[in-house]
Amino acid sequence: xxxxxxxxxxxxxxxxxxxxxxxxxxxxxxxxxxxxxxxxxxxxxxxxxxxxxxxxxxxxxxxxxxxxxxxxxxxxxxxxxxxxxxxxxxxxxxxxxxxxxxxxxxxxxxxxxxxxxxxxxxxxxxxxxxxxxxxxxxxxxxxxxxxxxxxxxxxxxxxxxxxxxxxxxxxxxxxxxxxxxxxxxxxxxxxxxxxxxxxxxxxxxxxxxxxx
Amino acid sequence: xxxxxxxxxxxxxxxxxxxxxxxxxxxxxxxxxxxxxxxxxxxxxxxxxxxxxxxxxxxxxxxxxxxxxxxxxxxxxxxxxxxxxxxxxxxxxxxxxxxxxxxxxxxxxxxxxxxxxxxxxxxxxxxxxxxxxxxxxxxxxxxxxxxxxxxxxxxxxxxxxxxxxxxxxxxxxxxxxxxxxxxxxxxxxxxxxxxxxxxxxxxxxxxxxxxxxxxxxxxxxxxxxxxxxxxxxxxxxxxxxxxxxxxxxxxxxxxxxxx
Numbered sequence: 303x304x305x306x307x308x309x310x311x312x313x314x315x316x317x318x319x320x321x322x323x324x325x326x327x328x329x330x331x332x333x334x335x336x337x338x339x340x341x342x343x344x345x346x347x348x349x350x351x352x353x354x355x356x357x358x359x360x361x362x363x364x365x366x367x368x369x370x371x372x373x374x375x376x377x378x379x380x381x382x383x384x385x386x387x388x389x390x391x392x393x394x395x396x397x398x399x400x401x402x403x404x405x406x407x408x409x410x411x412x413x414x415x416x417x418x419x420x421x422x423x424x425x426x427x428x429x430x431x432x433x434x435x436x437x438x439x440x441x442x443x444x445x446x447x448x449x450x451x452x453x454x455x456x457x458x459x460x461x462x463x464x465x466x467x468x469x470x471x472x473x474x475x476x477x478x479x480x481x482x483x484x485x486x487x488x489x490x491x492x493x494x495x496x497x498x499x500x501x502x503x504x505x506x507x508x509x510x511x512x513x514x
Numbered sequence: 515x516x517x518x519x520x521x522x523x524x525x526x527x528x529x530x531x532x533x534x535x536x537x538x539x540x541x542x543x544x545x546x547x548x549x550x551x552x553x554x555x556x557x558x559x560x561x562x563x564x565x566x567x568x569x570x571x572x573x574x575x576x577x578x579x580x581x582x583x584x585x586x587x588x589x590x591x592x593x594x595x596x597x598x599x600x601x602x603x604x605x606x607x608x609x610x611x612x613x614x615x616x617x618x619x620x621x622x623x624x625x626x627x628x629x630x631x632x633x634x635x636x637x638x639x640x641x642x643x644x645x646x647x648x649x650x651x652x653x654x655x656x657x658x659x660x661x662x663x664x665x666x667x668x669x670x671x672x673x674x675x676x677x678x679x680x681x682x683x684x685x686x687x688x689x690x691x692x693x694x695x696x697x698x699x700x701x702x703x704x705x706x707x708x709x710x711x712x713x714x715x716x717x718x719x720x721x722x723x724x725x726x727x728x729x730x731x732x733x734x735x736x737x738x739x740x741x742x743x744x745x746x747x748x749x750x751x752x753x754x755x756x757x758x759x760x761x762x763x764x765x766x767x768x769x770x771x772x773x
Contacts (some may be wrong), residue, residue: 398651
């Protein structure tokens with residue numbers, strides 16, 4: 303889902319850069335106010351954690367493989383603004399170190415996999431725990447739904463950006479991306495649920511962290 | 515484990531390596547912007563970009579085969595997205611095929627846009643590879659900080675860079691443990707195993723983060739990081755920036771001229 307350079311037109315690049323810069327700027331302000339510089343090492347290590355977790359590939363049909371996105375997990379554990387910051391750092395590093403996602407497309411990638419994924423995941427998770435209570439069942443169901451939605455929505459936004467840029471026709475790229483990622487989202491959901499159930503079993507206190 | 519998978523070759527020495535990271539960041543951004551702004555079908559302009567990036571790659575003394583291999587890793591994704599264009603753009607038909615119930619026709623216009631996207635993506639990736647294989651990540655961060663990236667983000671990024679190696683080692687050990695215990699079973703079992711691995715990794719990372727923070731507090735951390743090296747903008751940077759800017763303006767003029 304990392305968009306490389308050359309696929310987006312300048313209008314889309316400019317719009318997504320402005321929106322992402324605003325979002326990340328807001329995240330920096332809020333994290334600074336609520337945490338000070340206190341938890342910076344922790345967030346750095348968690349960004350490295352997302353990065354390392356993304357290295358665990360699993361096979362999908364036909365020789366391709368997928369990997370964990372992690373935005374939902376970060377948002378559930380630390381809150382949406384912290385997740386936005388962590389995901390942005392992961393995406394910047396992936397762009398600069400692995401050329402995974404372009405430099406001009408960075409705004410779009412941060413928008414899709416940072417802002418959209420984190421916020422949708424966080425509020426869907428909250429909705430589930432509010433409806434079902436903060437029980438084990440509520441947490442796991444919420445985690446699954448949040449992770450699925452984060453991947454699905456991020457891919458829809460990614461497809462819309464590509465279509466608006468004239469890179470691929472709307473009627474092809476949106477259903478194709480959404481369809482594929484509806485399946486990948488199930489895998490993301492299953493992994494997130496497994497992670498959450500492990501954390502619940504071993505260090506349940508980590509699910510009660512201050513969320514920002 | 516060998517950790518050369520990140521910013522490989524960035525510790526070498528060449529004209530390009532010695533430039534200020536800010537110069538390199540800004541010129542890369544300008545270069546990619548110019549490439550993306552170029553309308554389809556301007557092959558002489560694309561050739562100019564290619565010669566430019568190739569000359570810089572040769573100057574930087576990064577092994578060219580490595581650059582080529584690295585740049586081709588990303589291309590399948592680009593092809594996958596752009597491959598529909600030749601079939602959907604309207605225009606003069608270059609060929610038409612009957613596949614089962616559909617009639618597919620490829621247009622010249624569409625093909626041109628397709629090749630154009632491929633060329634743009636490839637040139638951008640080449641310039642990014644040039645940037646990262648000639649600049650150490652810490653230098654790049656320093657440059658981004660000077661270019662007003664928020665302090666919290668550069669700190670998170672530098673911690674991330676520091677601990678990626680540790681955590682990747684951890685992942686490798688976990689993978690080895692998993693594989694030596696015969697990682698098999700159904701899809702669901704596999705996902706469960708990966709979930710447990712990621713969960714364990716999360717708890718270990720979190721606890722490590724707490725320990726690191728405590729250790730930093732014990733050593734008088736006050737929210738600031740201080741380093742001895744400072745960046746300096748020298749005459750070669752100005753020269754490099756100006757000449758690259760000149761070439762890009764030339765390319766733009768060439769674009770207009772072709773209209």
